[in-house]
Amino acid sequence: MGIQLGSLTIEDPVFLAPMSGVTDRPFRRLVRSLGGGMVVSEMIASGEMIRAAARSRRTSTDCAAEQPLIVQLAGCDPETMAAAARLNADRGAAAIDINFGCPVKKVVGKLAGAALMCDETLAARILEAVVRAVDLPVTLKMRLGWEPGDGAALRIARIAEAAGIRMLTVHGRYRSQFYAGTADWAAIRAVKAAVGIPVIANGDVATLAAVDRCLAVSGADGVMIGRGAQGRPWLIARAAAHLAGRPPPPAPEGAALLALVERHYEALLAEYGWERGVRVARKHLGWYAAGRPGAAGFRAAVNALTEPDAVRQSLRRFFLSPTETLAA
């Protein structure tokens, strides 16, 4: 059930969704270390990236340590986006994804993200410019449209295919919904029928049963999982194995869960430095704790702690049962 995008082979069509402020490098590395699936970078603002690169004259290969990485670009100017795509190609990206899905005012106000679903001429110019700029496969992530009934998904999907886009990911919501309501997987089926390139379904896929239902309803070639992987980075590997007919690796519990959370925590401190890392880690620790007894108290305690060692002690107390704590 793999997907071939140029020279990039995606063995398991299960993608970790790009989520700004969530799927940073430590999270992506953790997901990848658990096996299976494919990861996409957080959205990068094309213009800012080019300016930063010019300032620092960096020629670093940011993506090299994260092979293969699909890098997602946001923006509204074809040439700027093409330049950002080239920069990421030089840095070792495996593919470039373009964001036509972001609903946030700051982004759509600049005619980027989901606003591009309303401007077919500009959308086509951006897609063509980026495809022309790099030898890598270029993919597109979009929504169903701006609002129900506008028919944008089918028009943009056809424009994308004609521009040379190799794969589409469709979040089954309209921009007007932001994240409200439920994702409409059935509407993705019409997109799949309109194009010959692979289509990935996204939105509200958070369990293995939902993977099956979403694929059955949408007819898509794979799934992309976002919020369902928050606090459950193993879900991508489990879904990948499930789709491939391999036994899914078990979700970690007890000492194995603690070890995973600790690994994630240390990686965040290393990435951001301990002062900022302690703050960035809080949301992740809250997600790991969610649904477990005492989660609210744990969250409140960790959110008030500023010393990594104190957080480490809290993690051990919370994620190990009393007997395991005694034995440790």
Ligand SMILES: Cc1cc2nc3c(=O)[nH]c(=O)nc-3n(C[C@H](O)[C@H](O)[C@H](O)COP(=O)(O)O)c2cc1C
């Ligand atoms: C906090 C957050 C940040 C997000 N950032 C991005 C982003 O940078 N690029 C993007 O294409 N989508 C972004 N999304 C949308 C997700 O990729 C995904 O389409 C959406 O959450 C629906 O999938 P889910 O129900 O599996 O979470 C973001 C979503 C969330 C909740």
